[in-house]
Amino acid sequence: MERITQAIILAAGEGQRLKPFTRLLPKVMLPIAGNPILQYVVEALAQNGIRRIVMVVGYRKEQVQDYFSSGQGFGVEINYVVQPQQLGTAHALRQARELADDRFLLVAGDNIIDPGSIRPLVNARSNTMLIRTQEDVSKYGVVMVQDGLVREVIEKPLEKISNQVNTGIYAFNREVFDFLDDEVKLTSVIQRMIAQGCDILALETGGTWLDAVYPWDILKLNNLILSRISPSLGGTIEDGAVIKGAVSIGDGTIIRSNCYIVGPAVIGDDCEIGPSVCIFPSTSVGNGAVISPFSIVRNTIVGNNVLIGPSSSIQDSIIAPGTIIGSHFAARSGEAAMMIEGEYHQVKMGAIIGSYSQIGDSATAQPGVIIGNHCRIKAMKVISENIPDGGLVV
Amino acid sequence: MCGIIAYAGYKECQPILLESLKRLEYRGYDSCGIAVRVESRKSRRGRINPTPTIEVYKDVGRVGDLAKSFPQIQGLKGGGRGTPVDGQDARPTRLQTPGSGLGIAHTRWATHGEVSKSNAHPHLDCSGRIAVVHNGVIENFQSLRDELTREGHHFSSETDTEVIPHLIERYYDGDLEGAVTRALADVRGTYAIIVLAAGHKKLVAARRESPLIIGIGDRENFVASDVAAVLDYTDRVIYLEDGDIALVSEGSISITSRESGRGTPDSRLQTLDYRPVQREEQVIPWSLEEAQKGGYEHFMLKEIHEQPKAIENTLSGHISLIERTVSLNVRKEAGLEDIVLVACGTSSHAALIAEYVIGKLCHLPVRVKVASEFNCHEMALEKTWVWGISQSGETLDTLRAIKKARTLGCATLAITNVPGSSITRIAEQVFYTRAGPEIGVAATKTFLTQLVALYLLAFSFASPDIMNAEGLIEGLRLLPSRVRQVLDGAEGIIPHARHLSRYDNAFFIGRGLNYPVAMEGALKLKEISYIHAEAYAAGELKHGPFALLGPSTPVVAMATRDDTYEPMLTSIKEIKARGSQVIALAEEGDEDIEQFVDAVIRIPPIDPLFSPFLNSVALQLLAYYAAKERGCPIDLPANLAKSVTVP
Known part of the structure; x- marks a missing residue:
């Protein structure tokens, strides 16, 4: 047969x-x-x-x-x-x-x-x-x-x-x-x-x-897939950038001077990273994303066309495509009780942020918060509970 | 416009020609036909006729129907609708030997003579041994036809094309290339032709002002009017230039030219002095995949959804958000004082939007001219920079305008989607939009990427103080995701489209930057849904068109929140007072608008400078779903052609 x-x-x-x-x-x-x-x-x-x-x-x-x-x-x-x-x-x-x-x-x-x-x-x-x-x-x-x-x-x-x-x-x-x-x-x-x-x-x-x-499964899958990647460097890597481990960088992307990138990590096409940005395992960055100077990103998925302002610190988080984040944003990682469809789960997580949201300068997201799509969060806010789609924090 | 495809190779040519004709269907056509050279065959009495002959099949209608008239093609049932018209057999003949590896085919978009079987190409000479397919217009065909008729030639169609096979017959003495050369010396006008003769194993191809390419394969070669026709078989092509004559066979390509270089006066085209030339081979970066529908109901919908990716491609490598710079390979020569944009159709709408943007950011005088109305007498020539915008790079009116600008000493820039197309060889500098192939006749992603290209150019010539302002590069960076956001909301547009589809007339109004967007929205609607749509600058409405307003004429209004918002509300109130339905395109969160209009299409918030992108995509969806509701043939609207390559 x-x-x-x-x-x-x-x-x-x-x-x-x-x-x-x-x-x-x-x-x-x-x-x-x-x-x-x-x-x-x-x-x-x-x-x-x-x-x-x-x-x-x-x-x-x-x-x-x-x-x-x-x-x-x-x-x-x-x-x-x-x-x-x-x-x-x-x-x-x-x-x-x-x-x-x-x-x-x-x-x-x-x-x-x-x-x-x-x-x-x-x-x-x-x-x-x-x-x-x-x-x-x-x-x-x-x-x-x-x-x-x-x-x-x-x-x-x-x-x-x-x-x-x-x-x-x-x-x-x-x-x-x-x-x-x-x-x-x-x-x-x-x-x-x-x-x-x-x-x-x-x-x-x-x-x-x-x-x-569940959302945290996405980070697990990301870890798994990243553990299998082979390094490939496209785009432009300026002098003074350090790249260690298995890192894949797409075409048209520029890694500016003084960046420190430790694989496994994937960075898509047409991104702007740095100068002076740190990316640690296991991070995936989508196409057309911008990570501004002095920011640090660890074990996080950054979606397509996400803009991250200077001096931000993001860990164990997922940021969906098209979201704009101002300067000095912090997404802290820690043990959190997350409520999904009526069930509680105890997990270690950073922030979960939907598409097309705007987060102002110096905002902070507490561990495990879910910020929906199309949300607008003003500068200096501390987000400690979930924000539904289209939510405003003023 | 008309499509041409020819094959010379080791395979049987009919199935290849039919498939390739289908790839050209998107260009728009009303009839089609093919001619093949048959080495030998059994006659009805069973005798083998060793002399090669030409068989022609043609008809009004679709390529799929034409295929039915080939009883000899495996897997296709003989429909008997088309008949061979080679004058020797009245009925379809079953080929006893494998068909030939040499053939030509054509889709016709009528210009000279009505849509009929006899006017469909290929056309034959009196002997039926020379067949020709032709794109373009022969200007002196009437006098040539009279002359040839007096000499005893018999014409069977009303077309301008038919003079070409008869002229070739007149000069033919066994040297086909020589006869074609002499025939073309008698002809005035534009052409891309391919000649097939019973006595030759080579095709002769020639062009003047109509596009023609050679596709290079392995033991097979193609000649076509359009890269899409050959993408199935090869991505290696040679673009023929004006005045080229090419001999193409299974294993060889040779090109001769009577032009010594760029800008040669037209008179030289009448000489018989040809020299061999080498034309550069190019590899087309498009895959066939891109030219397929991939699960979508229509190419247009697929291409609308491809826009975020297309914009990313256009932007790729050109912008830096951190440095707030745009870097392009286009130089502005010192001393240029004004810019003229020339374009046709949808491209001219992109130009009109760019007129605002360049004017605002670059402090340069800028004008838009519809290419067919381009007239150089009114401007300061040496200091003018002329930008020609053509998706295909083959739009004849735009090509002529750029040629004219060059002869008058203007600096020129081409903005096009097609690598190697004619406009790239005429203009001094080129900027590619990188939209990928667009098959739907209604331009969508090629329009948006033209607009991106024009914004990039405007930004690159803007002063540093303007570029330092917040938001400009960020706006470009965000475009792909903001356009995707409009697409995510497509379902919300469907009810408005359904509503619009019940009317026979509609107005589109805009102000400022969004007035050309209204024009593009009206064009899309009439192109594909056949709803009569007109665009007006909102302020112009009361100077005449008001007479047409009423309950049977809905109005689509661009209510973008910029400095035109207040006057637009005034216009909307005036319209409402006449009883018309108003559908507004307004930003999410703009709740004021609801009290003035009947329906609102929501647009994601964006810097108003970039609003044309989002409004255009919403209007594309509106037109698409309205046309779908009315059951229109969206990808092949009646009487329209993708790229207009005739004057």
């Missing part, structure tokens, strides 16, 4: 828990180390010889299509199908029915996967679920396995019944479409298949698999 050459990628989701970023971007397009999460998924598939891709898009689909277009630039051929309402994974899969091969892979567009993890799936003959053993299983579907077959999938169990979780990556035969019916969630479909005597193999992977659910 021939190997699988097609993948269906679920890329329609909104990502409720990743607001404010996902108000303007679909979750799969969140930039990690300069590229959207989805690009790493596509690349991992392409490395396994899967070059025909059906992308199920929905929420803010233009951005996905804009970026990936026909797929040619990524060495794959992409066809798009639209899931108008994001009801669930099974509903998303149903949209791809017309374009599916007899055998195909199904992957989530918002997980970073190791290309090696997919390799055994490509030769799978029967329906197969990729599973993984890990410590924290609380936010995943836990899988009960018997004789190498999936017996049951239990979503987010309260008790720790097993430490094997469903990665949401599958190899399927076309017959899966016969079981979709009106189910919304794929795990219900899996249960139905098992109940009707249809075997689903459980294939364990030890490779990397990271999911972006």
